[in-house]
Amino acid sequence: MQKFVLAVFGSIAIGSAVMAATAVNYARTYAEDRSEIEDLQARYMFALDWQNPDVYASTFTDDGVLVWAGGEVAGHDAIVEEVKTMKAMDRVIIDASTPQRPWRRRHFITNIAVRIDGDRATGRAYWFEFNDDMRDRRPYLGAYGHYEDELRKVNGRWLFSRRQIFNEQRDNMAATDEYPAW
């Protein structure tokens, strides 16, 4: 507690570089926690791109919140339904263009910054999306942005309790200038 007070006063006095320095603190279990969160982040992407509603929803806590282009969705069942809706919407576009095979939209994650505090964690990461035009399979960059995540360890497993998606190709989902990390 004393240490925290000192850190706060120090950062007011000396500025944001010190604040950043004090904010970064790795407990002895950092590698374990981070590894499992990285694995969660990867599995989330497979579930998203293969549009597997159950696995996708299983990366969230039961009361997990997802903030994305479709709005804010709360709770396991609502998240399952949201992925089913995404899939149905894609099918309409794909079927209308009668391709040989559907497009293969893929989402990639990099730059994972994670801060662990016991059974809570705060994550920041970048994402981007590639897609293809179906007929000649030409690949293109569709969009990019970042994630702001809150995580909880429930029954020994890290899960998203809140994921907010920022997307630089949509004005209403773009990041602000406020520094999102530490």
Next chain:
Amino acid sequence: MQKFVLAVFGSIAIGSAVMAATAVNYARTYAEDRSEIEDLQARYMFALDWQNPDVYASTFTDDGVLVWAGGEVAGHDAIVEEVKTMKAMDRVIIDASTPQRPWRRRHFITNIAVRIDGDRATGRAYWFEFNDDMRDRRPYLGAYGHYEDELRKVNGRWLFSRRQIFNEQRDNMAATDEYPAW
């Protein structure tokens, strides 16, 4: 064994979300194993892009199998030869267009999901390829897809025993709709 039977029955009864949940299990050495596998994945890419046949082949077990655009290649010596062939093929194209310097094709890996079971591991990851057009160095996205990997720990070192490359820009190497992860 009993645990496995239970997991299978459970997943039949309750569905794929439960199956995903039971499939994700992190042993105490997960962070160590994952870290070394991530490093292997990175070194593989450097070896591929700088077309270093020996380092590339050294990321596989002696009986390692590579399934890629060129077909299925098995064993250390055959993999070394395959990289030499890739390099020679590139040189023909590059020399024909007499550039200032050769293109710089680069392969990137993200979304690494890894499941460890003792000295065996199963990996899934995404990859993509950037290249440049040599004359004005304009960069472009060339292709993307995913990896399905089997790994073995041999003499304390994680190596690919089988890597299959899926490529969404080639119809005969594209992923299926079957969920590849867990």
Next chain:
Amino acid sequence: MQKFVLAVFGSIAIGSAVMAATAVNYARTYAEDRSEIEDLQARYMFALDWQNPDVYASTFTDDGVLVWAGGEVAGHDAIVEEVKTMKAMDRVIIDASTPQRPWRRRHFITNIAVRIDGDRATGRAYWFEFNDDMRDRRPYLGAYGHYEDELRKVNGRWLFSRRQIFNEQRDNMAATDEYPAW
């Protein structure tokens, strides 16, 4: 020492595959060290893209060296100034084109290979940059290349003591054919 001599002689005799094999050695703390370095790499990117000079400079040692398009910059204060200059230069272009909101240039890191030797580390990684054209927010790939990093652990924290940026879209910053990894 004897082991090192043996490795050197062995690699001269048998070639680069053996050298690569002997060069890859993971100490018991590899996962911890690597996790913290990955986190540093991610935080560096947030600081770069949100153009936060203090956090950016805090990822380097006090005598840290940055080799980039702007030249070679040494020391904490000089690095802070460099980021401020980058930001000012961007503003000139952005203000001249009077957009609704500034472009959102983002840098991504993948393929992190790290070799730890006590409180020193050597890193290699790939990077790429996406940007948008401001008016209709169309995203594009701007550039790609790789990093060659030296790191030091100072007061229990991993920092860059030297980062050199290679950029394949600039002839004077492009990689050579010499193998940069191990």
